[in-house]
Amino acid sequence: MNFVLRALRWAALPAGIVALIAFVAHQGAGDVIAIIDRAGWTLLWLVPFHALPLLLDAQGWCVLLAGRASLGFLWWVAAVREAVSRLLPVASIGGEVVGVRLARWRVRDETVVMASVIVEVLVTIAVQYAFSALGILLALGSKRGAGIESIALGLVLSLPLPVLAFALLRRGGWFQAIARFAGRVFGETHPLTRGIDGPRLDAALDALLRQPSTQLRAFAWQLSGYLLGALEVWWALALLGHPVSIGDAIAIEALTQAVRHAAFMVPAGLVVQEAAVMLFATMCGVGMDAAIALPLIKRMRETVFGCIALATWQIAEIARRRPGRRNLAAQKK
Numbered sequence: 001m002n003f004v005l006r007a008l009r010w011a012a013l014p015a016g017i018v019a020l021i022a023f024v025a026h027q028g029a030g031d032v033i034a035i036i037d038r039a040g041w042t043l044l045w046l047v048p049f050h051a052l053p054l055l056l057d058a059q060g061w062c063v064l065l066a067g068r069a070s071l072g073f074l075w076w077v078a079a080v081r082e083a084v085s086r087l088l089p090v091a092s093i094g095g096e097v098v099g100v101r102l103a104r105w106r107v108r109d110e111t112v113v114m115a116s117v118i119v120e121v122l123v124t125i126a127v128q129y130a131f132s133a134l135g136i137l138l139a140l141g142s143k144r145g146a147g148i149e150s151i152a153l154g155l156v157l158s159l160p161l162p163v164l165a166f167a168l169l170r171r172g173g174w175f176q177a178i179a180r181f182a183g184r185v186f187g188e189t190h191p192l193t194r195g196i197d198g199p200r201l202d203a204a205l206d207a208l209l210r211q212p213s214t215q216l217r218a219f220a221w222q223l224s225g226y227l228l229g230a231l232e233v234w235w236a237l238a239l240l241g242h243p244v245s246i247g248d249a250i251a252i253e254a255l256t257q258a259v260r261h262a263a264f265m266v267p268a269g270l271v272v273q274e275a276a277v278m279l280f281a282t283m284c285g286v287g288m289d290a291a292i293a294l295p296l297i298k299r300m301r302e303t304v305f306g307c308i309a310l311a312t313w314q315i316a317e318i319a320r321r322r323p324g325r326r327n328l329a330a331q332k333k
Contacts, residue, residue, distance in 0.1 A: 035289045036297070039239040046232055046301045054078055056225030060123065060218035064116040064208060069106040077102045080313045083306035096121065102313070105320075115204035122169070123215055125162045127222045128261055129155065135254020138247045139283070151258060170209050229253065236297050237281070242290035252280045274299070 036043070058075040065074070077099050085095030096117050103113045132155055139148045208214065227250065234249035244252075259276040277295035282288065 035240055036293050038241065042239055043236065043297055043300075044304075046236060046297065047304050049232060049235070050229070050301060050305050051075075051079075053225040053229035054082065056221050056228060060221035060225070061116065061120050063214060063218045063221065064119055064123075065103075065107065065112070066214075068112065069103060073106055074103070076309075076312070079305070079309040083309040083313075086302060087306040087310065098313075111200040111204045114201055115208050118169070118205060119208045119215065120218065122162070122166055123218045123222060127219060127226060128257060129159065129162070130219075130223060131226045131254045132258035135251045135258065138251040139255065139280075142248065142251070142284070148255070151255065155258065169205060226253075226257075232298070232301070233294065236294055237286060237290060240290045240293055240297075242286045244284055244286065248284040252277065252284060255280045 055071070055075050058078040059071060061078065062069070062071050062074050080102060081095035081099040083095075084098045088094065100110070100113050100117055103117075104110055107113050132151075136148055136152045136155070230250040230253035231246075233253050234244060234246055237244050237249070256273060256276040260273050274295035277298065278291045281291040281294055286294070
């Protein structure tokens with residue numbers, strides 16, 4: 001079954017790319033290429049710009065880890081996490097799994113790292129709801145929100161799920177129960193069973209969940225990152241010769257994020273993200289050629305930035321496997 005799911009995920013990537021190319025060709029590739037060509041190489045500045053909102057996001061994670069790792073290191077790990085989740089055919093938690101592994105290079109206590117990532121995911125969900133709600137309000141306030149009511153309804157109807165997840169985690173004891181279940185299924189000597197320290201993870205989670213001020217600070221940093229990230233839309237459209245207001249840029253980005261996260265099962269959000277960006281951009285009065293070019297530019301930035309992050313990850317992995325580095329790590333232990 002796992003093999004079938006992996007095969008489908010790998011097949012979905014090229015299928016999505018082909019569908020995207022076919023869509024652009026159908027809409028008129030010449031006009032889209034022309035408007036991108038007029039913007040020129042200046043568009044490449046969007047690649048390093050993405051480091052700024054990601055830095056704010058990493059600061060939120062740093063708050064949850066109580067400064068156990070430097071901001072610069074966590075920024076790099078956050079970049080790799082995002083690249084894994086968005087560019088590789090992995091499950092939606094693939095980036096978080098890689099993030100836990102990399103963070104342990106600096107934070108030796110695995111339970112603390114895992115607890116911080118779990119709470120960060122909960123905070124991220126809350127930020128996404130708040131950001132999406134802001135986008136809906138901005139769209140409705142600009143009198144361009146035709147059809148937005150259905151997104152608002154979906155947001156409200158899905159809200160009990162993350163609230164229930166938070167309440168269940170706050171109750172505690174879940175990972176201890178998972179560890180006992182794994183012990184019965186796989187046996188106490190199985191590597192998977194030995195790798196789950198349920199009681200310690202529950203205790204670390206409980207300690208973090210009892211700190212609402214820490215969660216609020218992480219929420220504020222992440223939301224700031226989302227708001228800063230919306231400037232990518234504003235800047236890109238300005239370069240394409242179709243400027244919009246900051247409010248419209250936030251609405252486009254927020255609503256696109258809402259649609260993309262609703263379709264989390266689609267690998268890399270291919271076609272879904274492009275269709276959402278185009279729809280909400282035209283809703284805000286952007287011309288069709290720029291509305292088609294915008295998601296392509298966003299995908300270009302995402303791919304270039306993500307490939308750089310993945311390359312640095314592999315370089316770091318190779319460097320750590322060198323005999324001298326392994327011996328030094330062993331001495332530090």
